[in-house]
């Protein structure tokens with residue numbers, strides 16, 4: 001349904017989006033994986049993409065050959081580590097989306113992925129600092145609460161960190177929140193917008209259901225909050241050892257990438273998406289990164305929205321979030337340094 005709706009809206013836009021200024025190279029790192037493949041498929045439909053560069057340590061030639069037969073305007077290239085493939089994928093990239101790294105198995109937390117994914121992200125950050133220092137970098141690899149600070153530290157060391165252009169992708173949390181609330185309120189999810197703030201794991205995910213416009217009983221509130229915070233676990237358990245969310249993440253990642261493209265090259269104003277970015281909201285408590293609604297403009301992050309009025313229940317959730325978030329960020333920063 002998404003593809004059809006999106007295709008229709010993209011097709012409509014295509015008629016006035018063909019000037020070179022509106023087009024850009026997008027690189028996907030980890031493009032042959034469970035998220036990487038459907039995400040690349042959705043990006044192949046995006047009218048702002050002129051060149052889709054797919055990098056992974058394996059299998060990208062096949063994925064690229066396959067996608068390259070789709071009759072949308074973008075060119076597709078596949079790259080592996082051979083022949084300086086990472087450099088070729090990154091050079092001239094305007095947006096880099098990163099779903100590289102291992103996913104969870106049942107019984108694991110996202111933090112359990114740190115040991116493997118931290119060095120993958122660090123390596124990719126070093127390459128991005130060198131080959132596309134001005135690109136907008138979208139981090140999907142978990143644990144997002146730590147991988148974003150790692151990436152930032154590497155860019156800082158290279159002297160190219162621009163906090164307006166580094167984003168942790170938390171869109172799946174708002175996608176889930178919208179769907180889960182729409183299920184119990186019998187609404188079309190397109191009319192259900194739920195703000196989710198904090199980070200991207202367990203209790204660091206804080207849905208602001210009091211701002212949704214719906215009334216909830218205490219039981220509903222507890223159940224919904226828990227389901228939004230631990231939605232990832234539902235998928236991990238259902239996949240039973242075969243990974244975590246891939247298709248819904250590809251949907252969410254493509255939505256976020258499209259918003260960044262619309263704001264940075266599409267000339268669209270007032271684009272608002274939640275994202276885990278360098279933020280002043282809780283910096284006085286030593287928390288340098290936080291996800292909240294972010295207004296995107298031609299240079300990336302233009303304005304970080306505060307939380308607005310929240311309930312006592314949510315104030316409690318925020319306090320719990322901050323405790324874990326602080327540790328996750330510190331762990332990423334010290335690794336990156």
Ligand SMILES: NC(=O)C1=CN([C@@H]2O[C@H](COP(=O)(O)OP(=O)(O)OC[C@H]3O[C@@H](n4cnc5c(N)ncnc54)[C@H](O)[C@@H]3O)[C@@H](O)[C@H]2O)C=CC1
Pocket residue numbers: 029030031032033034035036055056057058099100101102103104113117120123139140141142143144169170171172173200243244245246249
């Ligand atoms: N931010 C979010 O909301 C979400 C994040 N994730 C995270 O996304 C990551 C990827 O998940 P999946 O696609 O399901 O995993 P996957 O294992 O199916 O794919 C990962 C891909 O990364 C590649 N890769 C490994 N090392 C690499 C390197 N150094 N350079 C480039 N590519 C490399 C692998 O070859 C593989 O193709 C995981 O860390 C997962 O936890 C998953 C769902 C939601």
Ligand SMILES: O=C([O-])CC(=O)C(=O)O
Pocket residue numbers: 103104110142172231232233235236244245
């Ligand atoms: O649960 C996981 O490990 C993957 C993820 O981040 C999500 O689905 O939200």
